[in-house]
Amino acid sequence: MVFYTCLSCILLHSFIVPSVVAARRLKTLFDTLKIEKRVVYTVEEETQHFNRFAVELDKRLAFPSEYDLATHYDDTKPAIMQSLVDEINSKQNAWMASIEQERFKGASMSDAKRLCGTWLEKPENIREKLYTADELKDLPVSFNATEEFKECSSVIGHIRDQSACGSCWAFAPTEAFNDRLCIKSAGNFTSLLSPGNVAACSKTSGCHGGSSLDAWQWLHTTGVVTGGDYSAEKDMTESDGCWPYDIPPCAHYTNSTLYPKCPKTKYDFPTCQESCPNKKYDTPMEKDRHFVEEESLSALRSIDAIKKEIMTNGPVSASYLVYDDFLTYKSGVYKRTSHNALGGHAVKIIGWGEDYWLVVNSWNKNWGDNGMFKIGCGQCGIEDNVLAGTPMTSSL
Known part of the structure; x- marks a missing residue:
């Protein structure tokens, strides 16, 4: 509960402070969620995720709930990530997972x-x-x-x-x-x-x-x-x-x-x-x-x-x-x-x-x-x- 209350405070500040500071607050919010969910990115994946996270959050007409924030983070995550591919290939050998999927390049979940x-x-x-x-x-x-x-x-x-x-x-x-x-x-x-x-x-x-x-x-x-x-x-x-x-x-x-x-x-x-x-x-x-x-x-x-x-x-x-x-x-x-x-x-x-x-x-x-x-x-x-x-x- 303390975690989500903290998220709400960060997000509220991002809406009421000047844009440069708001962007920093939003990045802090994103980083907090990243730590909580233990997500491992490449540099490109993290950039893609943060951009989608920020752009689509900015479109919301209503102030999102704490649960919505976590869901929004999951939904804007890249559809395919190197860490997921590595995990799949390390624990089984029936099939091969690959990051090289043109169909989902740049796609979110x-x-x-x-x-x-x-x-x-x-x-x-x-x-x-x-x-x-x-x-x-x-x-x-x-x-x-x-x-x-x-x-x-x-x-x-x-x-x-x-x-x-x-x-x-x-x-x-x-x-x-x-x-x-x-x-x-x-x-x-x-x-x-x-x-x-x-x-x-x-x-x-x-x-x-x-x-x-x-x-x-x-x-x-x-x-x-x-x-x-x-x-x-x-x-x-x-x-x-x-x-x-x-x-x-x-x-x-x-x-x-x-x-x-x-x-x-x-x-x-x-x-x-x-x-x-x-x-x-x-x-x-x-x-x-x-x-x-x-x-x-x-x-x-x-x-x-x-x-x-x-x-x-x-x-x-x-x-x-x-x-x-x-x-x-x-x-x-x-x-x-x-x-x-x-x-x-x-x-x-x-x-x-x-x-x-x-x-x-x-x-x-x-x-x-x-x-x-x-x-x-x-x-x-x-x-x-x-x-x-x-x-x-x-x-x-």
């Missing part, structure tokens, strides 16, 4: 949390897809959908970028359905489908979160149109599809040569459109929709059933709980080492190996293993919310 927009809910009211014991016999030790469905490898292995938006709940179902549509067409349908269409129109919260189950149900009731990665309106072509992704890739508070700076707050997703945003795309929206078959939407509730489903019909979507150590993943089979949960995330499982899943993420190729990762079976609830649906023949 709150930036990372914004990407975790999936509501974690077990699909209790949805049909479970069951396979017989005979059907589950002799499953291979490993499987990779990009290799087994070669005619669709460019679609299955395509790495997308949800940008500074919590729309993963729309990405994973749309991507899995996209792969299945290609597979069912024997490789004749290779267009990309639009997670932006799903995020904007399926009556959820867009960049602020949503349900993968709601997304799959939208694919059945309303259907999804074509649409590739982000393209500025002036640069759109017919090949970008009806609804390219609305939000550009971005870099978090750093001078990136690859991307523009991210906004300081989460994007608000554009409103639902009744015609194709890409005016260079000739097919009307209503004729461009692709649907999931009625009553085909199902949950897979065992490891073997998930494997059989992927082998038979293609990739599936999965939702799980992300921890802060996951942000540092570079290679190997991820197994949780942290207790600091960030939120729910949705991804696409495309295969497996011995005791792990092979997964496609939506954080672009500059994260993880070229945008992909392996995660141990049973880790972080990865098998708790696995969903799939069958494309309608009329969609082909």
Whole structure:
């Protein structure tokens, strides 16, 4: 209590004294929190953290409580720090953590949390897809959908970028359905489908979160149109599809040569459109929709059933709980080492190996293993919310 009372005094003084003195008071406040939380920085990390801490604290309209101060410190901390990477790599050898993650350079922990927009809910009211014991016999030790469905490898292995938006709940179902549509067409349908269409129109919260189950149900009731990665309106072509992704890739508070700076707050997703945003795309929206078959939407509730489903019909979507150590993943089979949960995330499982899943993420190729990762079976609830649906023949 004495510690927090001291914090309050420091912060109060920072608001009522001249700016030079206020800056010193703020640094004292930051240093006090650093000592209390025993954080170890590089010089660059501490500079980044203090700058975010000061800038975002200055925007607060109300005097923050003692608890808010500690939370604000945690939220503005760099998403990836060398001390965390070193700790992870020192206590296990199943996977490699790395500071070299372009996706999170300059990002804070709150930036990372914004990407975790999936509501974690077990699909209790949805049909479970069951396979017989005979059907589950002799499953291979490993499987990779990009290799087994070669005619669709460019679609299955395509790495997308949800940008500074919590729309993963729309990405994973749309991507899995996209792969299945290609597979069912024997490789004749290779267009990309639009997670932006799903995020904007399926009556959820867009960049602020949503349900993968709601997304799959939208694919059945309303259907999804074509649409590739982000393209500025002036640069759109017919090949970008009806609804390219609305939000550009971005870099978090750093001078990136690859991307523009991210906004300081989460994007608000554009409103639902009744015609194709890409005016260079000739097919009307209503004729461009692709649907999931009625009553085909199902949950897979065992490891073997998930494997059989992927082998038979293609990739599936999965939702799980992300921890802060996951942000540092570079290679190997991820197994949780942290207790600091960030939120729910949705991804696409495309295969497996011995005791792990092979997964496609939506954080672009500059994260993880070229945008992909392996995660141990049973880790972080990865098998708790696995969903799939069958494309309608009329969609082909």
